[in-house]
Amino acid sequence: MDSQILVKAAESFGTPIYVYDLPFIHHRLSILKEMFKDFDFRLAYAVKANFNKDILSVLEKKNIMVDVVSFGEYKQVRSVGFTPDRIIVNGNCKKREELQQYVNDGVFSINLDSYEELLRLEKILSKPTRVSIRVNPDVDAKTHRHIATGLKENKFGVDFDTATKMIERIKSNKMLDLIGLHCHIGSQITEVEPYLEAVVSIKYFAKSMDLELSVLNLGGGWGIDYGNGKVLDLEEYKKKIFPLLKEFGSTIVLELGRWIVAPSAYLVAKVEYIKRTSSKIFIMLDTGMTHLIRPALYGAKHRIIPLYDVKNRKKIKADVVGPICESADTFRKSYTMAEPKEGEFVAICDVGAYGYAMASDYNLIPKPKEIIWDGEKLSISS
Ligand SMILES: Cc1ncc(COP(=O)(O)O)c(C=O)c1O
Structure with missing residues (x-):
């Protein structure tokens, strides 16, 4: 799916969102x-x-x-x-x-x-x-x-x-x-x-x-x-x-x-913070394990792609994490990606199976919206 469609979905409907192709x-x-x-x-x-x-x-x-x-x-x-x-x-x-x-x-x-x-x-x-x-x-x-x-x-x-x-x-x-x-x-x-x-x-x-x-x-x-x-x-x-x-x-x-x-869907999220500690960089997203539990449950590794222009960006190694109060709320550890800025979007790939279906309300963070791409237009799923 063209990343421009994912950006448009994020801008139109806010994040986090599941986008289905x-x-x-x-x-x-x-x-x-x-x-x-x-x-x-x-x-x-x-x-x-x-x-x-x-x-x-x-x-x-x-x-x-x-x-x-x-x-x-x-x-x-x-x-x-x-x-x-x-x-x-x-x-x-x-x-x-x-x-x-x-x-x-x-x-x-x-x-x-x-x-x-x-x-x-x-x-x-x-x-x-x-x-x-x-x-x-x-x-x-x-x-x-x-x-x-x-x-x-x-x-x-x-x-x-x-x-x-x-x-x-x-x-x-x-x-x-x-x-x-x-x-x-x-x-x-x-x-x-x-x-x-x-x-x-x-x-x-x-x-x-x-x-x-x-x-x-x-x-x-x-x-x-x-x-x-x-x-x-x-x-x-x-x-x-x-x-x-x-x-x-x-x-x-x-x-x-x-x-x-599974490969039909993307979880599109916003980078909220880039936190630097003495030992690590954390890319903190507005989505976490309650929206996609596969990494925490099975150690699953999903690709995360930048939805921003990566030209002239240096590559960093970071843990990509969510907002949930659990250390298992980590999508990727030491993941290499072009350094994002706060407010930019990323897409977690291949999340169409056992993604939203396993989502929960833990921490009372609302579940993402589900957005449908029918090949021509984007709409909120009923
Ligand atoms: C009885 C049964 N059929 C089908 C499936 C679907 O499996 P998959 O999504 O890996 O194709 C499952 C998944 O656990 C299952 O338990």
Whole structure:
């Protein structure tokens, strides 16, 4: 996105602001469409990454499905027009009354996360219901431990022995229709190998159970380049994973979140102070960890770009920090950038996923506004 647009957004709406580039999201969707053109493929966008209504509306109009993990997300997608048959319900702790609603509405699939959840569901079944089982293939996704979800020590999904028991139970219940298997092994995955391991183990399991899957849901997790050059290689993915997917002959569902929206957004902030101590320089922004918690939570490193003319500016090494009363409120340590002046703007990149969605009111500093760039004009998100 042209930095002039970001400057204009900051001048028009004030800072801090999230700015979303909708044409980028359209571009991602077209890449996926082309990549999976030989499959019966459905994208079920992972709403947790970004629940902004303008973004959801773009996806709704494109006939994309959604994956939700809470009743709040369910209500959000319903409010922008997603019909239940386009909604996949995930989550490890679905409440009784929520399950009841999903059954009544007839969602595309309730993805069962445990044997216990199956028992709960059986008790409230009022009509035929489609379910899938989230299996945990015990695969190391080689990502940050907080976003790895497919190891047996993680709370998500069931091992293959439990899945076997669940399948037997589901088969004996006429109200339940087992449409497929689901797995999500983690997020920000930049190697193809963990996916390969997961698909191979699901294939063997399905074969051993003589299971005809109408849906194979491989979750999300595709990693993006946060500036260190590490990214999931889609050509390698095609080469190694596609032949296996063809063998399944099922509808392939991916629940991508980050890959669709992360690079579409910028957190634009103002430099409030440049504080010099005896040992350091701190660039202090009017945005902090309550607006973007990924650096504090995962040690994530986002690129920060100057939105001022860098000509004739000396380079400095500084810690880029926010206004929150926590030392973890640091976006970058010893970061080299052209020295800014107070009042100038910077943009933190690749913040479209798990950015605003994880923002909080801590310290009672208001959340940023969300601004939409539709390719022609900027507007405040509804
Ligand atoms: C079940 C499930 N599906 C999809 C996703 C989306 O992951 P990502 O944003 O990495 O694509 C997540 C994220 O945690 C998830 O838990």
